[in-house]
Amino acid sequence: MSKENLMNTYSRFNLILDNGYRSNVKDINGKEYLDFVSGIAVNCLGHANLKILETINKQASKLMHVSNLFWTEPMIKLAGKLAEYSDLDQTFFCNSGTEANEVALKLARKYGKLSGGQNKTEIIYANNSFHGRTMGALSLTGQAKYKEAFSPLVPSTIAVDFNDTKSLENAFNENTCAIFLEPIQGEGGIVTIDKNFLETARDLCNKYDALLVFDEVQTGIGRLGTLFAYQSFGIIPDIITMAKGLGGGFPIGACLASKKAAKAFEPGDHGNTFGGNPLACSISLTILDEIIRANLLDNVNTMGAYLKERLYALKNKYPLIKAVKGMGLLLGLELAISPKEFQDACFNNHLLLVAAGNNTIRILPPLNVNKSEIDEMLLALEKSIKECYLT
Numbered sequence: 001m002s003k004e005n006l007m008n009t010y011s012r013f014n015l016i017l018d019n020g021y022r023s024n025v026k027d028i029n030g031k032e033y034l035d036f037v038s039g040i041a042v043n044c045l046g047h048a049n050l051k052i053l054e055t056i057n058k059q060a061s062k063l064m065h066v067s068n069l070f071w072t073e074p075m076i077k078l079a080g081k082l083a084e085y086s087d088l089d090q091t092f093f094c095n096s097g098t099e100a101n102e103v104a105l106k107l108a109r110k111y112g113k114l115s116g117g118q119n120k121t122e123i124i125y126a127n128n129s130f131h132g133r134t135m136g137a138l139s140l141t142g143q144a145k146y147k148e149a150f151s152p153l154v155p156s157t158i159a160v161d162f163n164d165t166k167s168l169e170n171a172f173n174e175n176t177c178a179i180f181l182e183p184i185q186g187e188g189g190i191v192t193i194d195k196n197f198l199e200t201a202r203d204l205c206n207k208y209d210a211l212l213v214f215d216e217v218q219t220g221i222g223r224l225g226t227l228f229a230y231q232s233f234g235i236i237p238d239i240i241t242m243a244k245g246l247g248g249g250f251p252i253g254a255c256l257a258s259k260k261a262a263k264a265f266e267p268g269d270h271g272n273t274f275g276g277n278p279l280a281c282s283i284s285l286t287i288l289d290e291i292i293r294a295n296l297l298d299n300v301n302t303m304g305a306y307l308k309e310r311l312y313a314l315k316n317k318y319p320l321i322k323a324v325k326g327m328g329l330l331l332g333l334e335l336a337i338s339p340k341e342f343q344d345a346c347f348n349n350h351l352l353l354v355a356a357g358n359n360t361i362r363i364l365p366p367l368n369v370n371k372s373e374i375d376e377m378l379l380a381l382e383k384s385i386k387e388c389y390l391t
């Protein structure tokens with residue numbers, strides 16, 4: 001088995017995974033690991049969830065894919081549920097987070113031109129943000145390391161400092177058509193948006209008839225303890241982009257918009273082959289049902305609070321931990337050492353965690369995690385802290 005045929009774009013763990021159950025995974029040699037990465041905030045019901053397996057079996061034996069030339073019931077039902085559970089109205093389905101942001105970007109540009117003329121095309125984004133790897137989403141990503149090699153990118157994008165209200169006020173004008181914001185900057189190091197900054201963004205969008213786009217790709221679908229991330233902040237955006245947890249491990253992306261914004265699109269404006277396929281949509285419907293049926297939002301809140309409290313206790317004990325960050329089950333530890341070094345120490349103790357930014361390690365269990373799984377994780381975490389602390 002040679003790895004030489006894969007393009008050299010990732011620094012992967014030295015681990016070939018084979019199977020998993022809930023928050024446990026095993027490699028091809030049968031070695032077990034506790035998985036608190038969850039496919040980077042994706043596997044919200046853990047691995048090998050029975051409800052998802054039943055849905056895959058049932059739907060795949062009927063229809064997996066038909067293209068967007070046709071309607072299917074799962075697509076219609078899922079768009080209905082997303083509208084019912086949120087304050088927004090209409091969805092465009094795609095396959096990933098970056099694609100969802102491309103949809104939002106195109107919708108914002110068209111909305112701007114229709115409402116304010118040919119020059120209303122400027123899009124604001126935040127420094128330190130992450131919105132994906134395609135050229136449009138990359139243009140709105142405020143981290144030079146991801147974009148430099150690929151310039152020139154999409155024009156008329158303007159960076160502001162995250163949580164800096166003044167910078168926001170200076171950037172908005174009558175040519176602004178949208179601002180893209182993450183409620184919590186995930187890849188950027190688990191940095192939560194300030195209430196005042198968000199309220200100012202909403203007010204400025206209202207003032208200049210620009211769209212407030214919430215990138216909920218990492219924060220959405222229950223991870224913060226509310227089904228949609230915006231519901232944790234009390235400000236309603238005009239557009240929400242989603243992916244990751246929406247499919248629980250099966251690829252799906254979605255751009256959900258208010259009717260006012262969505263009506264800028266007409267047939268032919270955007271499209272894709274796989275988006276909204278009946279298999280992906282059926283799985284998403286199962287995930288939403290399960291989050292509600294099993295009270296997983298309550299679980300995120302109680303387990304998140306328990307985990308956070310225990311992390312604060314570790315912080316008080318070990319100077320290696322400089323801060324505990326995040327909300328719900330999107331948590332991070334700011335470290336005094338490189339997160340990669342700490343990630344490796346955890347890996348040696350059979351705990352999988354993933355770095356965020358240049359000083360933070362992320363803790364992303366599935367939404368159905370229980371206390372004994374958290375306790376097991378904390379043991380491996382403390383062992384790793386001690387090892388790093390002593391060396």
Ligand SMILES: Cc1ncc(COP(=O)(O)O)c(C=O)c1O
Pocket residue numbers: 040096097098099101130131132133182186187215216217218243244
């Ligand atoms: C906030 C945010 N937006 C967009 C993306 C890109 O999503 P994808 O990797 O599915 O394209 C990510 C991925 O980590 C993300 O965290």
